[in-house]
Amino acid sequence: MIEPLPSAKPEEVGLSEAALNRLSAALNDRVASGHIPGAVALVARHGKVAYHQSFGRLDPASDAPMGTDAIFRIYSMTKAIVSVATMMLWEEGRLLLSDPISKFIPAFANTRVGVVSGDSYTLTAATSPITIQDLLRHTSGLTYEFRGTGPIHKAYGEARVARLKQTNADQVDELAGLPLLHQPGTVWEYSRSTDVLGRLIEVISSQTLGNFLSDRILVPLGMSDSGFSVPTADQSRIAEPFAKDPDDGIDVALLDIRRPAMFESGGGGMVATAMDYARFLGMLLGNGRLGATRLLGRKTVELMTSDHLGSITGAVDLLPPGHGFGLGFAVRTAAGMAPFPGSIGNYYWGGAAGTTFWVDPVERLYAALMIQAPVQREHYRLLFRDMVYAAVTD
Known part of the structure; x- marks a missing residue:
């Protein structure tokens, strides 16, 4: 029996409900202005989910509201799972x-x-x-x-x-x-x-990648909506982008996830809900364990989330100042320098369609934002990070 993640009111885990309401207002405003079709945001601290909200529409071609159980193409957030x-x-x-x-x-x-x-x-x-x-x-x-x-x-x-x-x-x-x-x-x-x-x-x-991930990670962690495609029965929950980006008018085309994948891209082919990915992040923050399920040892997670670059540099557009890279994650190495808040030891990554996550071991916090708006992804990664950290009070 897979137990749901514990939940708490924001103040019970040192977060400001008023500040999180400001995050909700900002996302609602961006939906209302036609900048993104919808979003799901989740914040957890001290092992408890304190914020899990949906915004806007599931599919801009319909009036169906976004649900917290919406399924998103997570693209490069697949990398963290395959690295584990x-x-x-x-x-x-x-x-x-x-x-x-x-x-x-x-x-x-x-x-x-x-x-x-x-x-x-x-x-x-x-x-x-x-x-x-x-x-x-x-x-x-x-x-x-x-x-x-x-x-x-x-x-x-x-x-x-x-x-x-x-x-x-x-x-x-x-x-x-x-x-x-x-x-x-x-x-x-x-x-x-x-x-x-x-x-x-x-x-x-000697397994397909999808079968290995299902057997060893997804099923044990209770990530029931994650994989390389979406079964027919669940396709009504797929989040979709605008057909054209609202800022530059370019066509937006994302992966077809309605049929079984022949190519199971370890770098970018998976789907998940915000809650599914939260279970994965909870395992990482738990030093390899979620509840009674252990996937990795504590020292393995420590190794993965340490900087492995040292003096090696490159691709400054993807690695901000004060950051290195571990085994599957960008890793924060300096408290300042980067133009967004965080703690030394933060690790994170995102996906090309707009999804993003980070884990902060110092603050015992993790967060995930799910959107399907490729051109807008950098703006919302920063906005979400800024506004979640503004909610930390204790």
């Missing part, structure tokens, strides 16, 4: 963080690095192999095709590495044949590294 799955295999001794990925996926044994010159590149040997640690912390040398316009990014696009009609094995074979953007271990570059980890999990476990 990888570390569960690490705890079982089935891999080392220093292992080269080619030990498990031989196609990566001969990976080359592209040396860009103008609109072309030449190939050179990698000076060190891509390790599993590199994949977890995004220092593999892989990239995303949308992260630039150079010849290597174009090669990714021409190879159609993001196509949905492929298996995880197909994609990884394609990626292994493409040039790396950087030498492994030298630059932080947001990338398809976690897709490779998804395939690694399949190779080690």
Whole structure:
């Protein structure tokens, strides 16, 4: 029997109800102005959910109100779940963080690095192999095709590495044949590294990624609405975006999650409700345990949420000042510097369609915001963070 997460009134856990009401007013105002179709926000402190509210419409094409049980495409918030799955295999001794990925996926044994010159590149040997640690912390040398316009990014696009009609094995074979953007271990570059980890999990476990995640994480934690697609019976709860972004008028097209996924992207293919993801965050804040269910040991969570970059830099648009990156999460390393509040040791990430989360071990707090508004995501990530921290009183 899966027990629901405990709840509390805001003041019982050191949060201001008046300040959280200001958050509600801000989100309601943005819905009323046509900036976002709807949202679900959740804040928990000291292990108790103190705020769980829905706003606006589930689908801008209908009048159905957003419910707190709405199902969202979480895109790159998938990465945190797949990173936890990888570390569960690490705890079982089935891999080392220093292992080269080619030990498990031989196609990566001969990976080359592209040396860009103008609109072309030449190939050179990698000076060190891509390790599993590199994949977890995004220092593999892989990239995303949308992260630039150079010849290597174009090669990714021409190879159609993001196509949905492929298996995880197909994609990884394609990626292994493409040039790396950087030498492994030298630059932080947001990338398809976690897709490779998804395939690694399949190779080690002899299960599909979806089945492994379901058996080992989703079912044990009670994340009943999470996965790589939405069953027919639950599709009336899918949150949808505007057809066109209200600011720049561009078309908005998100993943089709109404049919079973052939490609189970470890880097961005999952769906979840706010409460489902809260159960995952509660496990992390609980040092690997939620209630009677333990997925990871305390020291494993500590390792994952420590900075693994040190002097390694890169992609300043994604890693704000005063932040590094751990094994699956951005990690705050300085109390100041970044233009938003938090504590040293915070860890977080978000998804391309607008979802975001963070965990603050110092304040014993975690929060998740679910929206489906890709162009607006940066604004709401900051707004939500600012207004939740403004509610902390004790």
